[in-house]
Structures are given as C-alpha cells and as structure tokens.
Amino acid sequence: MDRVIQKKTWGTKRLLTISGITAAVLFGGWMIISTASSKSKLNVDTERITISEIKKGPFQEFIPVNGVVMPYTTIYLDAVEGGRVEEKYEEDGANLKKGDPIIKLANTDLELNLANQETAVYAAQTQMQISHNSAQQNTITKLNQMAEVDNAYKEAERVYILDKKLLDQKAIGLQEFKAAENAYNYQVRRKKLTTQILKQDTALIRQEDLQAREQYAHMKSTLELMRKKVADLTVRAPIDGQLTSMDAEVGQNKNKGEHLGQIDAQSGFKVRVDIEEHYLSRIFTGLMGDFSFAGKTYKLVIKKVFTSIEKTGRFQVDMQFVGEVPKGIRKGQTLQIRLALSDETTATLVPKGGFYQQTGGNWIFKVADDGKTAYKVDIQIGRQNPDYYEVLQGLKPGDKVVTSSYENYTDIQELVLKKP
Structure with a gap:
C-alpha cells in the first residue's frame, strides 16, 4: 500500500546557519570595499598643499x-732667473707703466758667468783681429811672389820667342834655343803652380775668416743672452696695469720659475x-x-x-x-x-615643486573642476629650468594641479580637498 511522504521544511537551526554565512560574506565584502576606499582617497587640508595653475607662456631652458x-687680461710675473730679493721698488696694488721696475734679484753666479763671457768675447775679438792681420800679411807675401813669378815668366817667354826666330834664321844654334825653351816651360809650370797655391791660400784664408766670424758671432749671441739673463734679475712690468698678488720681500730667495705676482690690465x-x-x-x-x-x-x-x-x-x-x-x-x-641653454619658445608650463621627486614627472594630481577633489592623471614632462617644467602631454592651460610634495600620497588615487 502506498504511503504519503511529507515534504521537509527549513528548520530554524539551518536558517540561522545560512543567515550567519551570508552576513559574514557581506561584512567581508564591505570591509574590503571600505579598506580599498580608504586607501584610494585621502582628506587633505588645502592650506597644507600647493595648488598651481598650468599656463602657456615664454619658456627658456637655463641654469x-x-x-x-x-x-x-692678467699677466703672471715669474722669476725668469733665481736669486735673492735685493730691492723692492713697488708694493701690492700699485698702478704701473710698461717697463717700470718692480723688484731686483741678486745672483752672483749669473753675474760672474756674464763677466767671464765678456772676457771670452773680448779675447776672441782680439785673436780674430790678429789672425786677420796675419792673413793679410801672408796674402801680400803671396802676391809679391806671384809678381816675381809672373815677371820671370814674361822674361822667359820673351827670350823663347826671340830665340825661336833666331833659330829659324840660323842665327843661333839648337843648343841655345833648347836652353831658352826649357827655361820658358819651367816658368810656365811655375806660374801655374804659384797661381794655384795663391787661389788655395786665398780660399783657406776666407774659410778661416768666415769660421772665426761665425764663432765670434756665436760668442756675442751668448753674451747678449747672458746680459739678458742678468737684466731679467730686475723684474719689470710687461704691460700697463695694477700690481696684485705680490709675494716677495727683501732677503727672500726666489727659485727660477717661482711666482712673484701678477699684473692686471685696466682694459x-x-x-x-x-x-x-x-x-x-x-x-x-x-x-x-x-x-x-x-x-x-x-x-x-x-x-x-x-x-x-x-x-x-x-x-x-x-x-x-x-x-x-x-x-x-x-x-x-x-x-x-x-x-x-636654449632659445626662448612658447610652451605649456607647470611650476616646479616637490611632486616631481615622487612621480618622476610621469603623473600629477589634477584638481577637479568643482575644486573639491584632485585625481591622478598621466603627464609627460620635457625640458626644465629652475622655475618651470615644460608639459608635453596630459595638461592644458587653465588646469590646476597639486605641485607640493607627494611623500604621503604615493598609494592614494584621489585627494579630497578640505578647506579649513
């Protein structure tokens, strides 16, 4: 026989369990939403931040x-030659004319070398004069010898020509003609040899004289150099100007190349x-x-x-x-x-501020039209100067942005602006 099965109904215990689970899920969702909302928004006092307006205007990159x-013009005074400061003619700050003496150094070794060089030059000059006189005497002697040889040659030539005619006329014998011919040939060779010796002697004398003059000129050049070195012991103003940074006192020893001061041109x-x-x-x-x-x-x-x-x-x-x-x-x-660093151009500008340190110029908080909130927007920054950044993308003139530091706003998506 069939039996009627009764439909089960929800029990009180089961209803309470389901209600509890539902409430827990709803509470968890509310907590997540609440937490996310609290992290994405932050109340900010407008007096604690800086709000700037984006403008379009002249921009120039500068540092x-x-x-x-x-x-x-500044010319440095250095010791061309070393020495002891013997005399000081001018003090620091003096206005000088070109050539005015400033200080004088004493260098006994240099002055002694100059005296020795002068003595050597005078000795070389005397020796060159003696050699020149001797060469002249030798030349005169050689010329006298040449004159005698030339005279003997002409006489031998005259006798040879005459005897040849007499031989043709059979007025003299062959033996006498041969004697005249031999005498003539001898004088020809003698004249040629004497002429060659005279030329060589003349060339040698000229070469010796040239060498002596070159050596003397070199010694004189060395002497002039020594005199210039001694003259350089007196330091003079190279240009018109003011003496500054003077560092020299009487009795001090100054090495070659040591800095003494400088002349500042008044140009x-x-x-x-x-x-x-x-x-x-x-x-x-x-x-x-x-x-x-x-x-x-x-x-x-x-x-x-x-x-x-x-x-x-x-x-x-x-x-x-x-x-x-x-x-x-x-x-x-x-x-x-x-x-x-660049020419002046027209650009969209945002004033510099602390926001750049946290954002690197990649985003910024833009103030909403109603002025109650500020939200993140992506931007692109170009050039900069000490006052402004150049905005290439993301903002337009008239927009208002938060330019103060974002140190506490890195995880915030929106600022709720509260006026005190």
Missing part, C-alpha cells in the same frame, strides 16, 4: 651659475664661471647669460670654454660683457648668472 669678476673685465660637468656637452662659445646688478639686467656671452674637468666635477668658462659694463663692479665680485 643658475656663479661667476667671479676678473680682469680681462676691462671678464667673468670666470664654474659649471657642473653634466652640462659640458651643451656648453659652447656664443651662449648667452644675464644677471642683475644694482636693479638693472646685464648680458654676458661665453667667449672661451675650458674643457678640462676639475676634481670637484666642474669645468670653467670665460664670459664677456655684451654692451654696457655695470658701473661700480669690482674684481673678485661674485655674480649670480642665468646661463641660457
């Missing part, structure tokens, strides 16, 4: 550098600038810079680049004033210069 004012100033080696490839002659002095702006241009890198990781350039030179500027004065 701030320091330059020191220097004389346009104008230049500016010596230190630059970080990072910029070496972008620095060249012709780059412009400007600085402010006494409320006015003045321009400078690079005239020389020293490419050697110092131990400090910097290199130097010399800049020249363009146009007017500031009145009252002084040697040794430090100028703060804006050195331009």
Whole structure:
C-alpha cells in the first residue's frame, strides 16, 4: 500500500546557519570595499598643499651659475732667473707703466758667468783681429811672389820667342834655343803652380775668416743672452696695469720659475664661471647669460670654454660683457648668472615643486573642476629650468594641479580637498 511522504521544511537551526554565512560574506565584502576606499582617497587640508595653475607662456631652458669678476687680461710675473730679493721698488696694488721696475734679484753666479763671457768675447775679438792681420800679411807675401813669378815668366817667354826666330834664321844654334825653351816651360809650370797655391791660400784664408766670424758671432749671441739673463734679475712690468698678488720681500730667495705676482690690465673685465660637468656637452662659445646688478639686467656671452674637468666635477668658462659694463663692479665680485641653454619658445608650463621627486614627472594630481577633489592623471614632462617644467602631454592651460610634495600620497588615487 502506498504511503504519503511529507515534504521537509527549513528548520530554524539551518536558517540561522545560512543567515550567519551570508552576513559574514557581506561584512567581508564591505570591509574590503571600505579598506580599498580608504586607501584610494585621502582628506587633505588645502592650506597644507600647493595648488598651481598650468599656463602657456615664454619658456627658456637655463641654469643658475656663479661667476667671479676678473680682469680681462692678467699677466703672471715669474722669476725668469733665481736669486735673492735685493730691492723692492713697488708694493701690492700699485698702478704701473710698461717697463717700470718692480723688484731686483741678486745672483752672483749669473753675474760672474756674464763677466767671464765678456772676457771670452773680448779675447776672441782680439785673436780674430790678429789672425786677420796675419792673413793679410801672408796674402801680400803671396802676391809679391806671384809678381816675381809672373815677371820671370814674361822674361822667359820673351827670350823663347826671340830665340825661336833666331833659330829659324840660323842665327843661333839648337843648343841655345833648347836652353831658352826649357827655361820658358819651367816658368810656365811655375806660374801655374804659384797661381794655384795663391787661389788655395786665398780660399783657406776666407774659410778661416768666415769660421772665426761665425764663432765670434756665436760668442756675442751668448753674451747678449747672458746680459739678458742678468737684466731679467730686475723684474719689470710687461704691460700697463695694477700690481696684485705680490709675494716677495727683501732677503727672500726666489727659485727660477717661482711666482712673484701678477699684473692686471685696466682694459676691462671678464667673468670666470664654474659649471657642473653634466652640462659640458651643451656648453659652447656664443651662449648667452644675464644677471642683475644694482636693479638693472646685464648680458654676458661665453667667449672661451675650458674643457678640462676639475676634481670637484666642474669645468670653467670665460664670459664677456655684451654692451654696457655695470658701473661700480669690482674684481673678485661674485655674480649670480642665468646661463641660457636654449632659445626662448612658447610652451605649456607647470611650476616646479616637490611632486616631481615622487612621480618622476610621469603623473600629477589634477584638481577637479568643482575644486573639491584632485585625481591622478598621466603627464609627460620635457625640458626644465629652475622655475618651470615644460608639459608635453596630459595638461592644458587653465588646469590646476597639486605641485607640493607627494611623500604621503604615493598609494592614494584621489585627494579630497578640505578647506579649513
């Protein structure tokens, strides 16, 4: 017989279990959502951040550098010859004319060498004069001998010609003619030999005289060099200018090549600038810079680049004033210069701020139109100068962004801006 099976209903215990599980799942989801929401948003007091506006305007890439004012021309004074400071004619800061004596050094060895060289030159001059006189006497003797030989030759020639005619006329015998012929031939050979000796002697005398003169000229040149060395013991101003950095006192010993001071020409100033080696490839002659002095702006241009890198990781350039030179500027004065690395262009600009350290210029917090929140946007930064970054992509003029530090915002997606 069939039996009716009754349908089971939900028990109270089972309902409570299902309800508990559902509540736990819902609570966990709410916690996850709540936690994610708390991590993606952050309340920020607007007085604790910097909000800047994106603008479009003139942009020029430049770097701030320091330059020191220097004389346009400086000539260093070094000891050409070593010695003891015997006399000091001028003090540091004196204005000098070219050739004015500054100090005098004493060098006994050098002065003694000069005296010995002078004696040697005078002795060589005397010996050369004696040799010249002797050569002249020898030449005169040789010329006298030549005159006698020539006379004997002519006489032998006359007798030979006459005897030949007499022989043809059978007025004399063959024996007498042969004697005249032999005498003539002898005189011919004698004249030829004497002439050759005279030529050789003359050439030898000329060669000896030339060598003596060259040797004498060399000794005189050496003497002049010695005299110049002794004259260099008196250090003189090479140009008109001001004596500076003088380092010499009476009684001091100065070695050859030792620095004594310098002369600064009064023809104008230049500016010596230190630059970080990072910029070496972008620095060249012709780059412009400007600085402010006494409320006015003045321009400078690079005239020389020293490419050697110092131990400090910097290199130097010399800049020249363009146009007017500031009145009252002084040697040794430090100028703060804006050195331009590019021409001026129009660009979209964001003011510099601490945000760049955390973002690397890849993103920024952009303020919403209602001004209540700021959210992340991707951007692309180009060139920069000490005041602005050039914005290539992601922002437009009129946008407002947070430019202060993002040190505590790296995991935040949105800032909720609260006014105090």
